[in-house]
Amino acid sequence: MEPTAIKQPRLTPASFEAKVRAYLDEVPLYQAAKADLRGGATGRDLLAALPLITKQDIKRDFPRNFLRRGQSLDELTAQGLVEVEHTAGTTDSRADLLLESCWWMRQEAWALGLNENIARVLQESPRARRITISSPACNGEITYNGTPSAKRRSLGQTRFVSLSRFPFLLGEGDLDQMIEETRAWDPVFLDADPVYAAVFALHCERRQVRFPRLKFIFTSYEYTSVLHQRVLERVFGVPVYNLYGSTETGHLLMENEAGRMVPSEQIAYLDVINEDERGVGELVVSTLTNDYMPLLNYRIGDLVGREPGADGFTYVLHGRTADALQGPNGRRITVRDVDQCFAGCEGLLHYRLQEAAPGNFVLSYIPERNGPSPGALDAVVDELEQLLQPGAAIRSTPVKFLLPEGSGKFVLSYPFIAET
Numbered sequence: 001m002e003p004t005a006i007k008q009p010r011l012t013p014a015s016f017e018a019k020v021r022a023y024l025d026e027v028p029l030y031q032a033a034k035a036d037l038r039g040g041a042t043g044r045d046l047l048a049a050l051p052l053i054t055k056q057d058i059k060r061d062f063p064r065n066f067l068r069r070g071q072s073l074d075e076l077t078a079q080g081l082v083e084v085e086h087t088a089g090t091t092d093s094r095a096d097l098l099l100e101s102c103w104w105m106r107q108e109a110w111a112l113g114l115n116e117n118i119a120r121v122l123q124e125s126p127r128a129r130r131i132t133i134s135s136p137a138c139n140g141e142i143t144y145n146g147t148p149s150a151k152r153r154s155l156g157q158t159r160f161v162s163l164s165r166f167p168f169l170l171g172e173g174d175l176d177q178m179i180e181e182t183r184a185w186d187p188v189f190l191d192a193d194p195v196y197a198a199v200f201a202l203h204c205e206r207r208q209v210r211f212p213r214l215k216f217i218f219t220s221y222e223y224t225s226v227l228h229q230r231v232l233e234r235v236f237g238v239p240v241y242n243l244y245g246s247t248e249t250g251h252l253l254m255e256n257e258a259g260r261m262v263p264s265e266q267i268a269y270l271d272v273i274n275e276d277e278r279g280v281g282e283l284v285v286s287t288l289t290n291d292y293m294p295l296l297n298y299r300i301g302d303l304v305g306r307e308p309g310a311d312g313f314t315y316v317l318h319g320r321t322a323d324a325l326q327g328p329n330g331r332r333i334t335v336r337d338v339d340q341c342f343a344g345c346e347g348l349l350h351y352r353l354q355e356a357a358p359g360n361f362v363l364s365y366i367p368e369r370n371g372p373s374p375g376a377l378d379a380v381v382d383e384l385e386q387l388l389q390p391g392a393a394i395r396s397t398p399v400k401f402l403l404p405e406g407s408g409k410f411v412l413s414y415p416f417i418a419e420t
Contacts, residue, residue, distance in 0.1 A: 011265050011288065017043035020286070023294045029057065029065040030296060047269065047286055050297045055087065058095045058248065058295070066098055066293045073098075082292050087247045088135075088221075088407045097248050098293040104250070107289055111251035111264045112218075115241055121188065121215045128188035129157045133178075133197045134221050135165045135408020150181050159185045165408035167199040168350075168366065168401035175203040188213050190236075193221040194228035195410050198349060201235040202368055210236070218243045220251075222409045223319045223335055226343045227350060231368065244317055246300060248293075249285050253315050260314040270315075271297075272306055276332055280305040280318055303334050325355060325415050328389050338413050341383035347372035352402050353384070355416035359391030364399045371398070 020043040024030050033050050041049065057065070063073050063084075076082045085097045112118050122128055153160040161178045164170055170178075178200055190197060197219065204210070217232055220243045232240045244261065245251035252268055253261040263270055268287045275281035285298045303318035318324075319335025327333055338353055349368035356362050363381065365372075372380075381394050388394075404410050 013043065016269065016288070017046075019043070019288050019294075020046050020296065023296060026068045027066055027294060028068075029053070044269075047271070047297055052273075052284065052297045052299045053295065054299050055095045055248075055301075058097070058293075062096050063098050063293075076292070085247060088409070095248070098290075100290050100292050103290050107250040107264070107267050110266050111243060111245070111254045114254040114262050114264060115256050117239065117257045118189075118216060118218070118241065125188050127157055129159070129185055130189050130191050131182050131185055131187040132158055132160045132162070132191045133200055134160075134162055134191075134193035135196065135404065136160075136162050150184075154185075158191070159187075161200075162196060165404055166401070167196045170199065172203070175200065176207070179204060179207060179209055182211060183209070186213050187211060188215050190214070190217040192217055192219050192232075193409075194219040194224040194232070195222065195350060195404075198228040198231045201231050202349065205235045214238055216241060218255075220244065223317065223339070223412060225339050225350070225412060227345075227348050230346075231349065242317070249287050249295060249298065249300060250289065252285060253317070260309075261317060262314055263312070265312075270313075272304060278305065280316075280332070280334060282321055303332075303336075319412070323411055323413050323415070325353075325388065325413055327387075328359065328391075333387060335412050337387060338384065341380055341387060345372055345376045345380045347376065350402060350410070352410075352412060352414065354414040358416050360416075361388060361390050361394045363394055363396040364402060365396065366400070366402065367398055 024033075024046065030050070067073065073082075073084075077084065080101055083099045083101055085099050087095045087097060112122065150159065150161075159181065161181050163174050163178065197217070214236060216238050217236065217240045219228070219232075219240060224240075224242050229240050239257075241255040242253075242261065243251055243255070244253040245264075245267075250267045251264055252270065253263055256262050267289050268285050271284040271286075272279075272281040273284055280303055283300050283302050283304045285295060285300050287295045287298070301321050303321050303324060305316040305318060306313040307316070317336065319339075323335050325333040325338070342348060342351065347367060347370060349366045351363060351365040354362050354364070361384070363384065365377075377396060381396055384394055402410065
């Protein structure tokens, strides 16, 4: 749990190809596909010829689908070589994972090292303390049975202060406790789910609280809305960076000091499929550092755009594939497309845009402070209607709270799904 930032070694084509070939030779999940591949192909050619896998492939026959000949899960865990974790999600969508011991800390350090500002802060403060604010369901290190003490929610240099997976229902007493625990910990940075952190930030603003050693915030766990980022920057007065990945793949993209999402090339090889006319498509991940459970051609379930540059691609996050809406002409409308409509609107904390019936949308929003001006909210609705071209005017309504999914994560846009 020590916060560090390490400069990544460059992945050479030869080492990349060797990794892929070793996984194909040794991992049962890929044995059937290997027979159809040509021996002289490059690493990228090998991946292109493999079928895509999903979370269901991870779950099917786990862990035998990943264990090499002669390996035993009991022996690996007894020797301290692996940790068995699980993905965040509802009970039905969770998958068990086989992670190399200390792998999470190592790959996080590589990702943080991609941001020069973060790397400098962590070099100057090698034992920097962090506060983690997220859904308790996403904290693999902490088991919540009731409300554990602050001591039980502190590991190494990290303290977890989340007390509920319903952030909008937290009472003032709970939020005051979070402030006091954070003050006592005196963090250098926050590791935050943007929704939970924005609720906490507004309470800090009401109490006129700042944390004197705080240097930066990185958001993760779910999509960071322009609304969440604006609240965090305003209240805490420090840079807010986005860190993207998943429990099963590690951290894949880090927002650098210039505001660009750059890939953590040592951790995974990234590809994009099913691109639309803008170049936005589904992200496919091949992991390279967790040798006990390598994922090749893993369809992670998120949409990205990518832009070429002098040092390779940079990426733009567009949210979950399942949350994308569809315009009347069949054009895909991503979470980011929707969220950009809120960029100029002050006075909103959070929202949910739901397609209640085909072409019929309801916008539920949670105001912050005095709420948005009528003109500002009207402008948001106008932009949404231009984007979506709905069959009826979008109805907007203020609400006091919105509920998360079973994982504690929130969905910003819900497409209509017909009952079967």
